Amino acid sequence: xxxxxxxxxxxxxREGLRPHEIGLPTSTPRRIPGLRREEVAExxxxxxxxxxxxxxxxxxxxxxxxxxxxxxxxRLTPAERSHxxxxxxxxxxxxxxxxxxxxxxxxxxxxxxxxTGAIVTDAAYGVVAWNPLAQALLGDDLGRGTTNLAQRRFxxxxxxxxxxxxxxxxxxxxxxxxxxxxxxxxxxxxxxxxTELRSGSEEFRQIWETRPVHAPGxxxxxxxxxxxxxxxLNCDVLLVPEDDQEVVLMTADPGSPSARxxxxxxxxxx
Numbered sequence: 459x460x461x462x463x464x465x466x467x468x469x470x471x472r473e474g475l476r477p478h479e480i481g482l483p484t485s486t487p488r489r490i491p492g493l494r495r496e497e498v499a500e501x502x503x504x505x506x507x508x509x510x511x512x513x514x515x516x517x518x519x520x521x522x523x524x525x526x527x528x529x530x531x532x533r534l535t536p537a538e539r540s541h542x543x544x545x546x547x548x549x550x551x552x553x554x555x556x557x558x559x560x561x562x563x564x565x566x567x568x569x570x571x572x573x574t575g576a577i578v579t580d581a582a583y584g585v586v587a588w589n590p591l592a593q594a595l596l597g598d599d600l601g602r603g604t605t606n607l608a609q610r611r612f613x614x615x616x617x618x619x620x621x622x623x624x625x626x627x628x629x630x631x632x633x634x635x636x637x638x639x640x641x642x643x644x645x646x647x648x649x650x651x652x653t654e655l656r657s658g659s660e661e662f663r664q665i666w667e668t669r670p671v672h673a674p675g676x677x678x679x680x681x682x683x684x685x686x687x688x689x690x691l692n693c694d695v696l697l698v699p700e701d702d703q704e705v706v707l708m709t710a711d712p713g714s715p716s717a718r719x720x721x722x723x724x725x726x727x728x
Contacts, residue, residue, distance in 0.1 A: 459547040465515040467545055471532045472498050472513075480533065501531035520546050536700045555645045556581035556638060557701040564698060564705065568592075573717075573724045575691075575708035578698070581638040582648050583608040583631055586703070590727040591720065595683065595691075595708060608635060608651065612659035623679035632665040633672035641702065674704055686723060689716045
């Protein structure tokens with residue numbers, strides 16, 4: 459726990475808030491433009507003494523519940539909330555539901571990768587963003603915005619290609635869905651997806667019982683594309699941790715036949 463840095467962060471955010479931003483009256487004269495400690499303590503449902511001790515770097519390590527209350531009271535952004543938890547020596551828990559929208563800057567990044575197929579998947583393996591080359595590689599149903607890779611893998615929904623990594627990918631999908639189920643126990647849409655997968659796929663049920671664990675990283679697979687033929691692709695994953703999303707980048711080794719095929723596909727869909 460970084461007590462001094464935590465105390466400074468709390469003071470700066472409290473002093474940076476204006477009473478009218480949280481609905482407090484502004485008619486009463488104030489010595490400082492920001493909020494009073496008493497006001498933050500009241501908004502966070504804690505004692506003034508406890509909050510004061512945190513600001514003076516004298517308090518005990520706050521619990522995740524206290525940190526979440528402070529994040530709401532101080533109107534912290536997601537990035538600031540994560541920073542608050544890090545300063546207190548904790549990991550910020552995710553929200554109630556899996557984030558399904560994609561950040562504009564992430565969506566713009568996909569369009570700047572003309573010879574790389576790129577998709578963004580949410581915690582439940584729904585494809586929430588993609589670029590034209592990814593759609594050419596993975597199927598036109600991406601364009602409808604309803605593609606879920608777990609449903610595609612276990613229930614055959616959407617275009618299915620032969621892939622050298624199909625078995626491995628099944629375990630990766632289940633590992634991520636188990637993690638999502640732990641993180642978002644009250645997400646109704648995720649619960650419906652898991653029910654559908656359990657009832658529709660014996661393979662999914664069997665893998666689920668093995669409790670697979672997987673960390674995102676690099677994989678190489680051979681994709682049997684219906685028009686482009688066999689493609690040897692590198693799949694690399696970048697994380698968007700604040701939204702619990704993954705950016706999957708599909709490339710080919712420079713100078714390889716697959717790279718030339720990707721270039722032709724990219725030119726066709728540009």
